[in-house]
Amino acid sequence: MKRVLIPLASYLAVTIVVPILNGAPIDAPFIEHAALTIIITGTLSALRAPRSSEGRERSSDWVVTATRQSSVGQSKGSTPR
């Protein structure tokens, strides 16, 4: 979920928040549009969540390796972002 947070926030901002700030009437069609948008984007983001936690496991493994390397005198500067 964290990996798609920026696309999700941008999507919701442009399709829901900006129209509200521009004074769009919050009537039944707008609420239907907002509900459909939140449900679908939320579901799709949640579906991507297992992959992102997989990624975190991999990166934490990498940090352990780096720590082991640094403990034998190698630089810590090569830890990937």
Next chain:
Amino acid sequence: MTRQRIDSALAIVAMLAITYALKRHYSTATAEALQWILAPTAWLVETVFRAPFVFEQHVGYVNQELRFAIAPSCAGVNFMIIAICSASVGFVTYMRTLRAKLALLCVSVALAYLATLGVNATRIVIALLLKAHPLSIAGLSAAQIHHAEGIVVYFSSLCALYLLADRLLARAEAPT
């Protein structure tokens, strides 16, 4: 505040100015003013779906036989704005200098335009297929299914392109 953060803030302000101008143009633009995005989209749909779309003033590209119009409301400009925002905010920290951050913004605008053409044409082709072979999903109307299809195609494509670009930038930055 470090120099890098100030540069990132300046790049984001520039991005906000570009997206604001784009949104303002889109909110009042006619089909004629949106030719820069409607014409290539219609061409792509014609090429894939093999159905001719003719430009009609104040309407957009229309296929009378299919009773389908590629109108300003489905030009995909909002998707382009979202893609520019996502790329600029998400990847600005990969760039070290202000010049690189502004270059990222320019590249984001160009790639967001190309991505919009491809994604929007895909969305329209799927919409045409759904029109030809209507689905009934959980009591949703045809209009709601069309709306839902748009969200699924736009958001999935946005996430896929964002994750791909993130991976490519991380790989380019990683030590060899």
